[in-house]
Amino acid sequence: MAEAVVRAEGVTKVFGEAKAARKALDGVSLAIDKGEFVTVLGPSGSGKSTLLAILGGLDLEFDGKVTVLGKDLHALGDREMARLRGEKIGFVFQAFHLLGHVTVLENVLAPALFGGDHGALRGRAQALLERVGLGDRANDRPTELSGGQRQRVAIARALLRKPELLFCDEPTGNLDQKTGAQMVDLFRELHREEKLTVVAVTHEERLASAATRTVHLVDGKVAERSAA
DSSP, X not given: OOOEEEEEEEEEEEESOGGGOEEEEXXXXXXXXXXXXXXXXXXXTSSHHHHHHHHTTSOXXXXXXXEETTEEGGGOOHHHHHHXXXXXXXXXXXXXXXXXXXXXHHHHTGGGTTTSOTTTTHHHHHHHHHHTTOGGGTTSOGGGSOHHHHHHHHHHHHTXXXXXXXXXXXXXXXXXXXXXXXXXXXXXXXXXXXXXXXXXXXXXXXXXXXXSEXXXXXXXXXXXXXXX
16 A cells, blocks of 8 residues: 655645735645655646645645654654755755856755765766766856756756655746656656655646646645546
């Protein structure tokens, strides 16, 4: 029987107060099993990115319960939460969030800067760049790369510490059709080869096509679930 590595129970998130209050998530419940590739599909404003931030422990101001890798997020202290995110979870964002003043290789190594294992992980960082097709760009700056190449760097960075979970927020949203299709293929390959559990929010069917399951989110509620 598959093991649920992410479980949300009645998750509700409200922005603002009183008459200005807006419910971004309304009682969302879902379970994601180990090894799944799940896309959360929905239009802009449906609550997708808010849900991802909560599942990834980036936003703890919510009602309901979220368990990640057996840990109740509301029960974790700051240090425990930081360790969970730093060692077990990788993040890929639409805006890349790369450091422009250092090399591509140093960007991939960024999660290790304060961990004491920067040197030990240098070989893995280079190997990951090779894996995403950028082995020859290690000494370049992100500003010298295309959008698709920068997203590949961001993916390599997210995988540096061999996370069990990979959370992706609109990872193909800033890319053209051809480059986006290449990213979809890369995510499919990484899911299979790295044995990752992947959760990606998107409004694009092309990314959902790579998933093993799709969860549809509409107005902050789970509308339906479908298998790939």
